[in-house]
Amino acid sequence: MVKKAELHVHLEGTATPALVKKLAAKNGTLLDPTTFKSDGEFAWTTFWEFLDCYDKAAAAIKSKDDYRLITYDYLARCAREDVIYVEMFSSPDHAAQAGMSYADHLEGIAAGIEDAYREFGIIGRIIVTCVRHLGPEKALKVATEFVNNPHPFVVGFGMGGDEAQFHPRDFAPAFNLAYRAGYQTTNHAGEFGGPESIRASLDYLPTSRIGHGVRAIEDSELLEEIADKQIPLELCPGSNVSTGLFKSRQSHPFGEMMKAGCVVTLSSDDPPFFATSVGYEYEQAAKNYGLDTGDLEGITRSAIRAAFCDDTLKEKLL
Ligand code: ADE
Ligand code: ZN
Numbered sequence: 001m002v003k004k005a006e007l008h009v010h011l012e013g014t015a016t017p018a019l020v021k022k023l024a025a026k027n028g029t030l031l032d033p034t035t036f037k038s039d040g041e042f043a044w045t046t047f048w049e050f051l052d053c054y055d056k057a058a059a060a061i062k063s064k065d066d067y068r069l070i071t072y073d074y075l076a077r078c079a080r081e082d083v084i085y086v087e088m089f090s091s092p093d094h095a096a097q098a099g100m101s102y103a104d105h106l107e108g109i110a111a112g113i114e115d116a117y118r119e120f121g122i123i124g125r126i127i128v129t130c131v132r133h134l135g136p137e138k139a140l141k142v143a144t145e146f147v148n149n150p151h152p153f154v155v156g157f158g159m160g161g162d163e164a165q166f167h168p169r170d171f172a173p174a175f176n177l178a179y180r181a182g183y184q185t186t187n188h189a190g191e192f193g194g195p196e197s198i199r200a201s202l203d204y205l206p207t208s209r210i211g212h213g214v215r216a217i218e219d220s221e222l223l224e225e226i227a228d229k230q231i232p233l234e235l236c237p238g239s240n241v242s243t244g245l246f247k248s249r250q251s252h253p254f255g256e257m258m259k260a261g262c263v264v265t266l267s268s269d270d271p272p273f274f275a276t277s278v279g280y281e282y283e284q285a286a287k288n289y290g291l292d293t294g295d296l297e298g299i300t301r302s303a304i305r306a307a308f309c310d311d312t313l314k315e316k317l318l
Helices: 017-027 047-058 064-079 092-097 102-120 136-148 168-180 195-204 214-218 220-228 237-242 254-259 278-289 293-306 311-317
Strands: 004-010 083-090 123-131 154-160 184-189 209-212 233-235 264-266
Touching: 004 064, 004 209, 004 264, 004 278, 004 293, 017 064, 047 092, 064 083, 064 102, 083 102, 083 154, 083 278, 083 293, 092 102, 092 123, 092 136, 102 123, 123 136, 136 154, 136 168, 154 168, 154 209, 168 184, 168 195, 184 195, 195 209, 195 214, 195 220, 209 214, 214 220, 214 233, 214 254, 233 254, 237 278, 254 264, 254 278, 264 278, 264 293, 278 293, 293 311
Parallel strands: 004 083, 083 123, 123 154, 154 184, 184 209, 209 233, 233 264
Antiparallel strands: none
């Protein structure tokens, strides 16, 4: 089986409906009844409803041990699909909304990473993220906690959330703080924002990789620049099809972007919300973009080269 690596997955978004319900029952949390459909799956239709449903499900994660469990549970699923390395987005804002401190949520995640490594040999690392629609002040607060609390598993800083809110320049103080402290950074851009959103992100924020970036396909000059500069793209075709950005996996431009010379990687984003997994993304990419085993192995190597972990670890993984 092809070894796989994932660079773009939101930790709260890895918990299955069953796990969310189990945690809610354990903690006595009353979840919003609109979180689930009658068949038990997460209930959302549009991207914005998805973001809302994500927040409702995340409310079930209440303690250090809960973060430990969801992290371990996700990495265990990945290990079964021959995933060797995962960079996970942690969200101190979601942890705070559930009443947890920055340190507790991080310690929980780190313990889950250690459990999974001991049991399966899979390596997990953390990218601390802020949430764009919560605004620049909260982002700067997260970045400040991030630089003041270094941890060997925390390898980078990022931002998710609604790209239509605020402007990348508003988040320059947060990103610059992380960058000046020596961290690499990634920002969600060119998902529900067009190519101009990617342009603005590149112009105003230190950018080691782009989260999604798929809508660079709409601007040939931008696509060429991203290819020339070899800025890695964290592409998530299954997520983009589920949220309605593309009608089907076949019409997703993954293959085209790869042919244009972009550094492409494959990720699941929020697997139970989008009925996917890293293994399924690789399988579907092979099927829909005509990739052979060598191509898939190349995508894994690209992901490891683009990873934010240290070079010694990369060399071991390559
Ligand atoms: N948070 C979790 N998943 C996300 C996505 N696909 N885009 C933006 N923010 C997110
Ligand atoms: Zn994402």
